[in-house]
Amino acid sequence: MQPEEPKRGDLIHQEQAPFLRLRGRKTTGRNKAAKGTNTTEAAEYTTRHKATLKRQTGKYCPTTCGVADYLFRYLPAISRDLESMGNDLELIANLTTNAEEKVVYMKDSATAALKSSQSEGYIKKSVNMLDDVLRFEKTQEQQILELQNVLSSIQRRMVELDKLSSQLKQKCQEPCKDSVDIQTTTGTDCQDIANKGATTSGLYYVRPAAATEQFLVYCEIDEYRRGFTVIQRRRDGSVDFNKNWNQYKNGFGHLSPDDTTEFWLGNEKIHWLTAVSTFSPIPTVLRIELVDWEGNKRYADYNMFVLSPEIDMFRLTYGYYMGGDAGDAFGGFDFGEDPSDKFYTMHNGQQFSTSDKDNDKYDGNCALQDGSGWWMNRCHAAHLNGKYYQGGTYTAKDAGFDNGIIWVTWHNRFYSLKETTMKLIPMTRIAAG
Numbered sequence: 428m429q430p431e432e433p434k435r436g437d438l439i440h441q442e443q444a445p446f447l448r449l450r451g452r453k454t455t456g457r458n459k460a461a462k463g464t465n466t467t468e469a470a471e472y473t474t475r476h477k478a479t480l481k482r483q484t485g486k487y488c489p490t491t492c493g494v495a496d497y498l499f500r501y502l503p504a505i506s507r508d509l510e511s512m513g514n515d516l517e518l519i520a521n522l523t524t525n526a527e528e529k530v531v532y533m534k535d536s537a538t539a540a541l542k543s544s545q546s547e548g549y550i551k552k553s554v555n556m557l558d559d560v561l562r563f564e565k566t567q568e569q570q571i572l573e574l575q576n577v578l579s580s581i582q583r584r585m586v587e588l589d590k591l592s593s594q595l596k597q598k599c600q601e602p603c604k605d606s607v608d609i610q611t612t613t614g615t616d617c618q619d620i621a622n623k624g625a626t627t628s629g630l631y632y633v634r635p636a637a638a639t640e641q642f643l644v645y646c647e648i649d650e651y652r653r654g655f656t657v658i659q660r661r662r663d664g665s666v667d668f669n670k671n672w673n674q675y676k677n678g679f680g681h682l683s684p685d686d687t688t689e690f691w692l693g694n695e696k697i698h699w700l701t702a703v704s705t706f707s708p709i710p711t712v713l714r715i716e717l718v719d720w721e722g723n724k725r726y727a728d729y730n731m732f733v734l735s736p737e738i739d740m741f742r743l744t745y746g747y748y749m750g751g752d753a754g755d756a757f758g759g760f761d762f763g764e765d766p767s768d769k770f771y772t773m774h775n776g777q778q779f780s781t782s783d784k785d786n787d788k789y790d791g792n793c794a795l796q797d798g799s800g801w802w803m804n805r806c807h808a809a810h811l812n813g814k815y816y817q818g819g820t821y822t823a824k825d826a827g828f829d830n831g832i833i834w835v836t837w838h839n840r841f842y843s844l845k846e847t848t849m850k851l852i853p854m855t856r857i858a859a860g
Contacts, residue, residue: 509585512578519571608684609643616700617646618853621654629684637702644692645682647850651859655714656700658692659849661832664815665689669798672784676737691800691812694741694779698734700851709853713745715811717753717834718846720819725753725837730854740778740786743802749857754836756809762840772808797830808835816843 613632614620620631628648633656634641647655661668666680666689678693701711713732717725731746748755759773771788778786780794780803787793787803794803799812810833814826819842821831831843838844 505585509578509581516571516575516578610646613641616851616853617644617648617654617656618856619654620646621648621652625654626652628686630682633700635699635702638696638699642696643682644696645686647686649859653852653856653859655850655852657686657848657850658697658700659811659847660686660689661811661815661844661847662687662689664817668800668812669814670781670800672781672800675779675781675800676741694734695737697851698736698741701733703733709855710746711851712749712854712857714848714850714852714857715751715753715834716846716848716850717837717844719838719842720845725751725834727751727753727755727757727834728857729757732851740784742776742778743774744776753834756834756836758808759804760808760835762835769808771805773804774802774807774809777802777804796828799830807833808840809833811844811847811849813843819843819845 680690728749793806829840
């Protein structure tokens with residue numbers, strides 16, 4: 428029996444539909460000895476990882492209203508505390524000033540008395556005591572100055588938080604929602620949905636010819652009525668891509684109707700979407716879009732892209748590199764360290780590897796070392812599921828390996844990209860217009 432479909436407006440729990448949220452090749456230290464052929468394993472099927480959409484729990488808040496509510500709740504109290512601290516510091520400063528004036532007056536009086544009195548020993552002792560008091564007052568003044576600097580720093584931070592609160596308030600003009608909008612049009616993929624008249628990018632149900640059930644995807648529909656089915660999205664490092672075999676098989680992360688979240692759609696679903704049959708004979712193009720930390724954008728297209736079934740370890744194959752200004756990193760790269768560099772870093776024909784299922788050509792485990800799942804050779808020239816490095820740059824000393832989000836035909840292997848997108852479209856619709 429097929430699982431019940433959630434009705435529009437229903438709550439969908441993350442565990443039931445894993446994506447809905449309401450979060451180089453290695454050269455140094457890597458042996459080049461080829462790994463023996465792995466025994467082909469039967470496809471694994473675990474029902475507990477299958478998405479069931481029957482039990483409805485969870486919460487979805489796409490406008491981050493909860494964060495804004497939290498700030499609005501505590502901001503007034505913090506502002507009152509800061510104002511109170513400022514008043515206390517001003518009072519202490521006034522008292523210190525008065526005390527200093529009295530000490531100076533007492534010292535001047537003692538000096539005058541010293542000139543006219545015979546009790547010089549006692550007077551000198553009193554003057555020394557007053558000097559000690561004055562030094563203490565100056566120390567106290569320094570401490571007050573430091574406190575005032577801390578207060579100023581806190582006040583500047585509060586101004587920043589107040590600005591952030593205003594931005595969140597602007598974003599949260601509508602109340603938080605406990606449900607998401609799933610578009611009603613369905614099809615075999617996003618291009619089929621666009622062909623049926625859909626013009627809005629968002630969440631849709633698709634059921635490719637090879638699929639056993641329908642599933643949710645994010646469709647990116649542009650002004651030319653091209654419907655791209657998005658299979659991977661990296662935006663901000665909010666999702667950890669260091670996952671095991673079953674997680675990469677079923678998918679992880681979060682699908683959102685406003686396309687602001689990170690996810691991996693799932694190898695099994697990607698296989699269904701790319702399987703060529705008599706019902707879907709048109710080859711699929713994989714488009715890869717990249718953004719660096721300076722805001723520059725590049726892309727690469729691969730025609731006749733196919734992901735094999737699990738029994739073949741979700742092997743990646745494609746016909747040829749169609750072009751794009753990002754370069755052909757899937758075709759391997761010559762790092763200038765060995766004549767075999769390009770051959771051992773090409774990705775066409777490679778099986779998928781994770782830390783717990785090693786299918787690469789390296790005698791170690793590339794996926795384990797890099798902390799990701801990918802079509803590893805020995806190891807890679809492209810690596811879009813790598814570790815997210817804020818700012819982009821990192822070193823071999825920092826990581827041990829080139830384990831970032833890499834596309835070496837654009838940036839070097841120790842530059843980790845800021846954003847990536849992998850999406851599918853029929854070959855007949857890749858051209859705009």
